[in-house]
Amino acid sequence: MKNTYILLFLSCCFFPGGLQMQAQDVHIQKKSENIVIKEDGSFVRNIRVQVKASENPAVYPIFYDHELERIEEIEVFERKGRRLKQIEEPIIATRDVELDVIASKRIKSIIVPPGDGAVINYAVHCDELMYLSSLPLFSYRDVDTLDYTLNVPSSRTLVRDIIHSDALRNFSMDSVVTKTGTRWKIRLTPDEIESNPLSLFGIYRNSRDPLMRMIFPPAAYGRDGKRYLNDWYLEKVNTRRGINKTVATQVDALTEGISDPREQMEIIYQYIQQNFKYVALEIGMGAFIPRHANQVFANKEGDCKDLSNLLSQALNYKGIKSDIALAATYNHITDCDFPSLSSADHVVCLAYVDGERFILDPTDPIHIAATPVQSIQNRTLLLVNEAGGEWIEADGASPEENSIEYQVSLEGNASNLELQGSFEVVYGGISGNFLKRSYATMAPREFTASGTVHYESVFGNQSVSELQAVNNKNDFSISGKLAVNGKRFDDANSEFLFLDFVPRLFETIERNQILEGTHFGSTFRKRVVIRVQMETPFAAFEPREKNYSAEGIDLQVRMSSPSERVVEYSYEFSVDYQRADKENLERINKGLEFFKKTVDEPIVLEKKV
Numbered sequence: 001m002k003n004t005y006i007l008l009f010l011s012c013c014f015f016p017g018g019l020q021m022q023a024q025d026v027h028i029q030k031k032s033e034n035i036v037i038k039e040d041g042s043f044v045r046n047i048r049v050q051v052k053a054s055e056n057p058a059v060y061p062i063f064y065d066h067e068l069e070r071i072e073e074i075e076v077f078e079r080k081g082r083r084l085k086q087i088e089e090p091i092i093a094t095r096d097v098e099l100d101v102i103a104s105k106r107i108k109s110i111i112v113p114p115g116d117g118a119v120i121n122y123a124v125h126c127d128e129l130m131y132l133s134s135l136p137l138f139s140y141r142d143v144d145t146l147d148y149t150l151n152v153p154s155s156r157t158l159v160r161d162i163i164h165s166d167a168l169r170n171f172s173m174d175s176v177v178t179k180t181g182t183r184w185k186i187r188l189t190p191d192e193i194e195s196n197p198l199s200l201f202g203i204y205r206n207s208r209d210p211l212m213r214m215i216f217p218p219a220a221y222g223r224d225g226k227r228y229l230n231d232w233y234l235e236k237v238n239t240r241r242g243i244n245k246t247v248a249t250q251v252d253a254l255t256e257g258i259s260d261p262r263e264q265m266e267i268i269y270q271y272i273q274q275n276f277k278y279v280a281l282e283i284g285m286g287a288f289i290p291r292h293a294n295q296v297f298a299n300k301e302g303d304c305k306d307l308s309n310l311l312s313q314a315l316n317y318k319g320i321k322s323d324i325a326l327a328a329t330y331n332h333i334t335d336c337d338f339p340s341l342s343s344a345d346h347v348v349c350l351a352y353v354d355g356e357r358f359i360l361d362p363t364d365p366i367h368i369a370a371t372p373v374q375s376i377q378n379r380t381l382l383l384v385n386e387a388g389g390e391w392i393e394a395d396g397a398s399p400e401e402n403s404i405e406y407q408v409s410l411e412g413n414a415s416n417l418e419l420q421g422s423f424e425v426v427y428g429g430i431s432g433n434f435l436k437r438s439y440a441t442m443a444p445r446e447f448t449a450s451g452t453v454h455y456e457s458v459f460g461n462q463s464v465s466e467l468q469a470v471n472n473k474n475d476f477s478i479s480g481k482l483a484v485n486g487k488r489f490d491d492a493n494s495e496f497l498f499l500d501f502v503p504r505l506f507e508t509i510e511r512n513q514i515l516e517g518t519h520f521g522s523t524f525r526k527r528v529v530i531r532v533q534m535e536t537p538f539a540a541f542e543p544r545e546k547n548y549s550a551e552g553i554d555l556q557v558r559m560s561s562p563s564e565r566v567v568e569y570s571y572e573f574s575v576d577y578q579r580a581d582k583e584n585l586e587r588i589n590k591g592l593e594f595f596k597k598t599v600d601e602p603i604v605l606e607k608k609v
Contacts, residue, residue, distance in 0.1 A: 026060055026112060027052040031139075032147040035132070037216060039153055043132050045124040053079075053117045060110045060120055063097075067104040067284030070125040076110060079117035087113070101203075101280040102287075128285060129216055130232060134202070134342035137168060137188055137210040140195040150184040156216045158184060159225040163334045164210045167191065186212075202342065204333035206517050208581070211333060213340040226382065229339035230389030236285075237324070237384065240292045243313050247297045251314050261320050262353045265360075266369050268314050272362045276310075277301040288341055305347040307362040312349045322351040325359075325381040327394070330519050330578060337380040337391070346376060350383060350392075359394055366436040368473065372397045374430045374522060377578070399525040399574045402429035406503050406528040410484060412535045419484035419532060423455075424477065425503075431524045432476040434508055439471055451478065457510060459484070460501040489602075495538065496602040497567060503528050505555070505573050505595055512596060513589050518580040529570045537564040538605035548594040550587035552576040557598045567603060571595075 034046040049060060064071055076090035091111040099105065112118050126132070135148055152158050162168075170189040175182050193209055204211070217228035243251070254271055255264045276296070280303040290296070290305040293313040302310065308324050315322040326344040328336035336344045349360045359381075361373045378396035382389055403426075410421035427435065435454075439447055448467050455464045455478070463483040470477045489496040504510075506520060543560040557571045573595075577584050 026058045026141050027054070028139075028141055028143040029117070030145045030147065031143050032149070034149045034151070036151045037129065037132070037153060037156065039155055041129045042125070042127045043129055044126075047120075047122055047124065049120040051112050051118040051120065054112070054114050057114050058112045060112050062108040062110070062122065062124075064106060064108070064124060065104050065284060066106045067286075068126055068128055068131055071108055071122060072125060073121065073123045074108075074110065075119075075121040076112075077119040077121075078113055078115055079119065081116065084119055102282050104283040130229075130341055131285075132216070133214060133340040135186070135212040135214065137162070137171070137190060137212055138193050139190040140193065140199075142192050143190050146188050146190045148184075148186040150186070151181065152184065152216060153181040155219050156181075157219065157221070157223055158182070158214060158216060159223050159339075160212055160214045161338050162210060162212045164208050167208070167210045203345065205331045205345075206519070207333045208517055209333065211342070213334070213338045213342050215338075215340050225339040226391070227388040229341075230382065230384050233288075233326070233384050234386070236289045237309065240290050240309060241313055242293065243297070243317055244294045247294060247314065248317060250297075251317055255318060261318075262369075264318050265315060265320055265351050265353055265358065268318070269311060269360050269362065269369055272307055272311050272314070273365055273367070275300065276307055276362070278307075278363050279303060290347070304361070304363045308347045308349040308360075311360060311362050312351075315349070315351050320351055320353060322349055323383055323385045324348070325350055325383045325392070327376045327381045328379055329375040330377075330379070335380050336382055339382060339389075344382070348373065348376065348381070350381075357392075365440050366433060372430060374433050377430075377522065396578075397429050397522060399523040399576055402431040402522045402524040403427070404431050404507070404524055404526040406526075406530075408482065408502075408528070408530040409533075410482065410530070411533040412488065417488040417490065419487065421482055422479065423459075423482050424479040426475055426477045428475045429524075430522050434521060435469070435478070436471060436476050439469055439476070452480075455480065458503050458507055460504075462501050493607055495534070495536065495605045495607065497532065497534075497605060498600075498602045499530070499569050500599045502530055502569060502571070502599055505575075505592060512592060514580045514585065514592065516580055516582060516585050520575065520578055520580075523576050523578055525572070525574045527570070527572045529568065531562075532567045532569075534565050534567065534605065537608045539608060540564055541605075546594075546598055548591050550591065552584055553587055553591050555591050555595060557595070559603060564608065567605070569603075571598075 029050040029052050032048045035043060037043045051060065062071055074090065074092065076087045077084040078087060093109040095107055097105040097107060110120055139146060150158065168188060169191065173184065173186045175184045199207065215225040215229060217223065217225055221228045251268060254267050258264050258267065277300060279301040290309040291302060293310040296302040296306045296310045312322040312324050325348055326336055327346040327348055328334060328344050329346050332345045334343055349362065351358045351360060358369050359373050360369060361367050364373060364375065367373055372395045376394045379394050381392050381394055383392055405426045406423065408421065408423040410419040412419055438450060442450065451467050451469065452464050456462060459482060465481045467478065467480040484501050487498040487501055508521065509518065540561045543558060546557045548555040552575065554574045555571065560568050562568055580588055
């Protein structure tokens with residue numbers, strides 16, 4: 001049996017996929033965390049895991065940040081009937097985790113022996129209390145019961161909130177005042193969710209799972225968590241501010257002869273956007289605190305916090321007031337509406353010119369000042385400043401501002417029943433950002449190939465060629481040739497024209513049904529007009545209109561025959577949602593079903609005698 005343990009140990013060390021597979025097999029009867037917050041701002045998580053009986057050995061993994069956390073006091077016990085027998089030399093593998101955005105994560109993998117069950121005890125020590133910013137109220141493994149105990153000293157206050165609480169089962173939370181502080185007890189039956197490498201280290205994306213966000217302000221702050229996080233972050237950032245002569249000289253050269261503050265802002269912003277490489281490398285508190293502005297400038301690279309801090313310092317140098325703000329992007333587990341490090345996954349720069357506030361994201365290569373930042377539109381930001389911080393809401397765009405206009409002209413071919421012609425689509429606002437990003441980062445030939453594949457999918461796998469793109473400041477347009485096959489059928493008296501090749505409602509989503517959590521990129525209004533010139537005259541028909549309307553979504557479809565040889569099909573679609581969630585999912589999918597029925601029914605054209 002020991003040889004089996006050794007083989008399992010080696011699989012953990014050298015085959016990460018094997019580790020995840022084995023870890024999913026662990027069925028935990030109960031997991032308990034007794035978290036002790038100390039007066040000096042450090043904390044300890046004392047964890048006890050009770051593993052159920054199993055016929056096979058398995059692996060229990062401990063994921064941690066070795067720059068911030070220390071794993072100590074690991075104990076493993078075998079259950080023998082009602083007794084626990086300690087394993088004197090438990091088999092434990094330690095390895096670094098190689099992820100693109102994280103450089104300080106490790107896994108300790110503990111072999112769990114087969115038998116009547118096991119108990120694992122260990123402690124996680126951390127000196128940075130702000131790192132204790134959330135408690136997951138879910139599990140990556142099969143867990144019957146999850147218990148948390150929070151011991152908060154009287155010198156601090158627990159401020160908390162719970163997101164997605166509707167998903168909680170058997171949840172209870174109460175507190176007891178002790179001589180030294182307050183003890184909070186939390187118990188629940190957690191749902192098992194699918195894990196991914198980032199979420200295992202507290203980076204949650206496109207998730208709708210319950211999470212308790214926390215902050216522990218000193219007594220002097222009362223329950224003002226916002227001001228505490230602001231002051232803490234400002235103190236850290238202030239040591240990374242100021243620009244040297246090299247940076248100042250470059251900023252002066254960029255703005256030489258320019259006196260208008262807004263123009264200066266746009267020049268400096270575009271310079272950092274276009275000349276600095278985005279590199280996300282998180283090491284310990286470096287996941288939250290930027291590198292010094294001068295270092296970022298010298299290396300010509302950085303991530304959102306690095307580049308936003310550099311931009312803010314360059315603007316301040318030119319006399320343009322600016323700050324940085326913590327934000328949560330649309331794919332983060334929650335909005336940044338609570339003062340906790342777990343609430344934010346992004347940093348932006350805010351500049352003030354002539355009484356107007358501009359949100360600037362130097363890591364978004366296509367963002368234009370005075371327009372919404374797509375990744376954080378309508379999301380809450382925590383502005384970090386000397387006044388104690390401020391909650392603000394990022395601008396969003398209405399569906400009318402994010403327009404999509406399709407014009408398609410086709411002509412019939414009597415010899416092979418093919419339809420041939422051209423199309424043009426113009427994206428206004430941020431509706432075409434997914435294309436603008438590709439256009440900005442791809443070589444022309446690569447973009448053309450990628451765009452051809454995209455529009456062939458949009459037109460129901462029809463043939464697209466001779467694609468051309470024009471990128472203007474306020475819109476983005478694409479034009480090309482279109483050939484449609486298999487959509488015309490002929491008999492002696494009638495011709496049948498199928499229109500299921502018309503551009504789908506949600507251009508970037510191929511599914512006929514939207515899944516919960518799907519992000520659309522932005523709200524938008526879409527208008528499609530298709531004119532088909534037939535070679536054989538037909539009897540004109542009365543215009544036909546079909547409409548579907550629900551809260552936040554509207555679809556109007558129209559079919560007509562402007563002449564005896566022309567069929568015109570058009571639709572206008574407006575969606576005032578950026579994301580599909582429980583509240584709007586049903587009405588969105590009903591709209592998709594309605595649309596599919598309209599395009600699946602052929603138009604019957606009666607031939608003129």
